[in-house]
Amino acid sequence: MQLDDWMHQEPRRFEYFHRLMGYIMLSLVLVVYHQTVPDTSYQIFIPFLLVLLLLLSPKLSQWLTYRYNSNIKRNVFFIIDVAVVSVMLAAVHLDLVLSFLGLSALLYTAISNKISFLMTTLASLIGTTVFYLSAILVFGLGNYFEQSSSELTILGFICLMMYFGVGSFYQSGRVQYMTKKKNHYFDQMNRYMEFANQLSRYAPVQLWQSIMKGESEAKIEYKRKKLTIFFSDIQGFTELSETLIPDDLAFLLNDYLSHMTEIAKKYEATVDKFMGDAILIFFGDPNSEGVEQDAKNCLEMALAMRQQMKLLRERWVKMGYPPLHIRMGISTGYCHVGNYGANHRMAYTIVGRDANLAARLQSAAEVDEILISDDTHNLIKNDYLCAPKKPIFLKGIKAPVRTWQVMERYAFQKVEYQRWFDYEYKGFHLLLNLDEVQNFDYPNLIEVLERMIKRIETQQKLTNSQGIVKLKLEDEVIETVPPETIR
Template identity: 50%
Template sequence: MVKKLFEHKAPYQLVQILRYLGFTILCLLLCVSFITEIVVGLESLYLIPFIFLALAFEEKIYQKVEYHYGKEARQSAIFLVDIFLCSLFVAAIHALIIPSFVLICALLFFATYTKVPKFIVLSSTIIAVATFYFSSVLFFGFEPYLQSSSRELNILSLLFFMIYISLFIYYQQYQYEQLQQENSHQLDELNRYLKLNNQLARYAPVQLWQSIMRGEFEARIEYKHRKLTIFFSDIQGFTDLSENLIPDDLAFLLNDYLRHMTEIAKHYGGTIDKFMGDGMLIFYGDPNSRGEKEDALACLDMAVTMRQQMRILRERWIKMGYTSLNVRMGIATGYCHVGNYGTAHRMSYTIVGRDANIASRLQTAAQVDQILISEETFNLVKDEFLCIKHEPLILKGISEPVKSWQVVERYHESIEKYRTWFDFESKGFNLLLNLDKTPIYDYPELIQVMQEAIERIKLQQQRTDQEGAVMLSKEHMVQITQSDQASSK
């Protein structure tokens, strides 16, 4: 019965029901006190219709208070009205000890439960004292106060107080169970949302949906101008292979290849734009960028790692009975438009620009396991990667010949001797050597100049001490002595 009373009720409605129950108990106690107590007069019964009239019209006042001042003001207003009505009740029963004490405890319990501000509770004492005094003067008279009430009234007061507190505690427990159920439901919904989010995130670049989840990016039609390093790749001969394999084997090869390449791209922080059959479009520089040079280096590190991984996959596929497959890659750096293209109902996050076309054409022009890069990419990575210069390429859709380089490997000890770029500067010394732009017929003269410079540095090293002072030989010392003697004469 009590549970049905609380079902499908908002918290403020349940508190209102408990208040109505509490004031009904007060009216019953008022009737009992009139019957059992000599000090309670007939005028005290007039308080009963006044209480119910106040309860009938107070809800509209509370709604206006909540609308203008908020829920906390509503709770404070309810508490002050209760103080006023309870003060009238105490004056009507001439402050009988046990009923008055029980009523004060009930009010304090209500104030604590509904979290009434402390300054409202303290200021309510002024309202209570004033109401008690003026109601005694005007209506209930000055009979002896703080007398002991009858046994029946004391028992009923304590009994009704226990019932009132028990209902409050039951309501609190009921509300706690409801919150537990809501939290459990919300947790299930959150887990379901996360699962769906993780599934949907696989259809968009990880950097993009992370930016959306953090509120840094909005799904609307817009684009921006950014300098990007763009990577294109595909499997050479895959189209011919698709005609000779059943769909299941073809799907296995493609998914195996894309799975490994995607893990490598994620490791190096690339934004995976799209898969185009066996082709991949990846770019660096948006939505996150580490700088133009660092983006280009990360892209080439990714490409070299993909090429190495492809060798491993190729050996495994051959052992499984599949044809040998090779990868081709093209990389270019330049300004492109990047953002959302399409309509408000269906959009795609991608890039548009001349350098994106150059990267795609370089990939098409690359040979087996080759990585071709544009001139601007080469200028960013030439200090870190060994590259071989190609003849300018005539690419489809590009009006001018495109200079390109083939990436061999990142510089390390075993290939340091193949470097074609030297740039060293120190105090009194500056070396800038670019072998890619040095004609081969100038090599003998360069070698002679470098050898002469080395011999001069060695001679200077012999003539100076560790502190940098020039040391003179014995012959120079004799010449200086003779010169001094001649000048003295």
């Protein structure tokens, strides 16, 4: 167990250990070769060279890793191993068995260390050069490709099998260790993702995604942006809570909030908070499609919520609950949005006049009414049919607030609902701006337009097709034509 831990925790130590093992085997083979083959002299000094390389290799490995990287280090040591084997092959005069075993060990080293083909080719050229230099300058050009003795053959195969076995044992153990570690990290990642998903339910999904992607940080900061704010609550829910048991009250509230939240999610709204049956939602941060489109998305969401509430109300009535209705207020303006609180506990929310205005509009709205501010109306009036309401005084706001009731989205051509008319043709000029007309002025406008229509119809009866005014019968002159002219 300790050997496995040592191998897995210190791969560089095993690399040194494996090289030490290979060099010892080479030294043993050369010593036996020196003792069993006549006319050998310098082969006995090669083990001393290998000991020197083993002593220098830790420092060299550390320097290469620090100066370059581990890949360069592996390539350099592979070239050194090729040079060592080349010297050994020159020392044994390319003994058939020993040459095969040495080349097999190099091939195994190249594969296990993932040496590239280009580097293998370069190392082969260097090894060939080292081989000929060693043969010419040190060991001489003797008889090559001779048969190995039985002692060298057995010893060589035993050394090669041990070299392969230790390396394969390490590789398989390393693979198992990494697989186990990967599975452990994968399980931990799934566990943390489950925790993150659970925690994300306590924060707006856009904020959570932004933090997970590294686009924002969980720190106290805020910014000023133009937002569209939505506020709604259930009419009479406080009184209803006094008559229902807690289980029924919790069912109604959770059923309502879950459906409204799904609609808000569909329109990519930022759900700020739930305050009992009240919902605070805004558009424009952290994601925005532009101020105008944010306002339109908010209106679409409000209409969808109102429609969904009709379905919920019908279902609740069938279940024996009283009919419930909602009121909604929407405003658009500049607010401060960001993280407020302390370093250990903060909340992502909005602060500003228009946030309070949306709440006040909701309080002033009628049952199932969507009441919007004048700034919001200016952004959506080309796509939604809205009815102006009398300016109202709201708590906390000094000046009267001009409000609009959202009716529906234009389903036909906009000309049927256009709010500005400017038509001029040959003595006729109509200029009408419905944005400046209050609902109590509509009867007067209709009366004036009806008088205009009657006057035009009277004028049409007084003129002929050429536009000439018709005369009365007594005004017409009858001319007598002489008979001779008729001929």
